[in-house]
Amino acid sequence: MLYTDKTYDSQKRLTNWVRTGKESGVPGATSNGLKQYRRLFRNNINNSLSQAYPISFEVLSDEEWSTLVDEFFEKHDAKTPHIWKLPFEFYQFVKANNFSEKFNYPFLNDLVHFEWLEIEVYTMPNEYPQPYVKSGDILNNVLEVNPEYRLTQLEYPVHMYAAKESVNHKGDYFLLTYREPKTFDVKFMNLDPLHVLFFEKVANENLTANQIIDFIIDQNNSIPRDKLTKSIIGFLETMIKEKVFLGYAENYLN
């Protein structure tokens, strides 16, 4: 059933009041009642966001956090009707509105991104690996990658340092966020750029470790093969132990 124009107008006025706190002339409402409405809604949003972004909540001053929440509540037209999905829109809002510059926290975008990643990976739809076996030749068989991951580049290492300290360590950081099969635990790894190259070659091109080592030495022949191989074996063992690599792809076994 369609609203009458009058109902629609009243509803618009009410939502305007709730979101902005500015007098909106809601017909038939008492100012005390209206205050409660705004308080209840605002608290809901604040609770949802502070639980989704506990580190940002800790790092920002009370005033800065309130500014973020208030501006988000007032200016952002949420696309989702689900409150638990709002944190993603909050992340986008913080980025799009340059709060990192406004607050002079260069790390802020990376921080909210990092915090969002945990939720994103935790709630991502199931993805299933190709058939794999547990034993194989670590250098000559194709590894099966756990498909439930996100690989992200960060400028500030907010995953390893206190946020404000991370400003002193600006650089290229690669964060692997993945969901462990069976436990559904979300885990994080900081990856060395060389290992990112390696990881992507395995994940995207289904190459064996030896093929990737050949590729790397082709790119830079001053790299000692024995040391590279040793380093890569250590990396692969860690990735297998951490369940980023699940085993050896059955489709590629001879």
Add this chain to the structure above:
Amino acid sequence: MEKKIKKTTILTGTVIAGALLTFSVNADARPSTQALGNGAELRTEIIDLNVVSSSAKLYELECGEKSGTATKKAEAKPDAKKAKTSEAKCGEGKCGESGKKADAKKDTKDAKAAKTEKKEKTSEAKCGEGKCGAE
């Protein structure tokens, strides 16, 4: 059967070149790859780091002009932190695991108690937790 190629690279040529050069110059250097643990562990650790750094700042302030607010906040933060770190993040505890839900609820209660102390942010009564309408 071939696996399909589905993800694009995030590495730029410069980063690759830099990584290869670094390795060629110092192949014995320990790579920066490091398992950081699960979300809860890492969050706790990072919040601890941030609390240490922010507490230090607050105590510095205390030595200066206005000590009242700084002391209050410094005292309140550890509790608030404890509650927040144990809290389930949004989207968690929705998978039919009753134990997890119970824990999350318990934690929310802890969080409520702790957050009351953090008056600037959450001085108002909680909403959406069965208290609607209550002052």
